[in-house]
Amino acid sequence: MGGGGLVVAREDIVRARGLLANGEEFLPSPAQAENGDPRDTCYMTAIAAELGLKAYLSSQGWSDDRCRQDIRHDLEKGLSHADKSGMVGTGDDLGDVIAVLNAYYQCHAFDRFDSDPAFASKARAEVARLLDVVRPYVEASGGR
Numbered sequence: 001m002g003g004g005g006l007v008v009a010r011e012d013i014v015r016a017r018g019l020l021a022n023g024e025e026f027l028p029s030p031a032q033a034e035n036g037d038p039r040d041t042c043y044m045t046a047i048a049a050e051l052g053l054k055a056y057l058s059s060q061g062w063s064d065d066r067c068r069q070d071i072r073h074d075l076e077k078g079l080s081h082a083d084k085s086g087m088v089g090t091g092d093d094l095g096d097v098i099a100v101l102n103a104y105y106q107c108h109a110f111d112r113f114d115s116d117p118a119f120a121s122k123a124r125a126e127v128a129r130l131l132d133v134v135r136p137y138v139e140a141s142g143g144r
Contacts, residue, residue: 013142016058020138023051023131033124034117041120043110046075046101049127053078056134059141060085075102089133090126097126 027048033041053075054067062081071078075098101123104110 010142013059015064016055016138016141019051019055019058020131020134023048023055023134026051027128027131028124030121030124033121036117036120038115038117038120039110039113041117042101042104042113042115042123045120045123045127046105046110049075049098049101049130050078050105052127052131052134053082056082056087056137057085059134059137073106075105087133087137090130093122094126094130097123 026044028036028041028044033045050073054062054071057067057071057078058064071081079095079098100115100119104113
């Protein structure tokens, strides 16, 4: 593979496009975030965040193996690597949202998630912004 997993190959571009599309599918609707069970909304939002972050990193040449080894399901690590790789425009609140989601996501504990619907709506909005930020990177890499 060479380049420590940083060579943008056609498979990385295709993977970036697929990850982004899947992230968009997992992201709950604004109505679901506002009216649904906050535990379900936050769980689906965390999945969307993971997929969005991995879509960005894939657009920057990260291989599937590198994402799996370096990030796994750690949203904070994923965001840190994305920021270090040059992702800009996510806003100041994303890190706080990711920190809360990550505390439950890594240990599959959203059934014990105790938060109000306002946080679920905020988390959904921040991750929607993340996906909007990632989209141009994926498109620029050829993942259209």
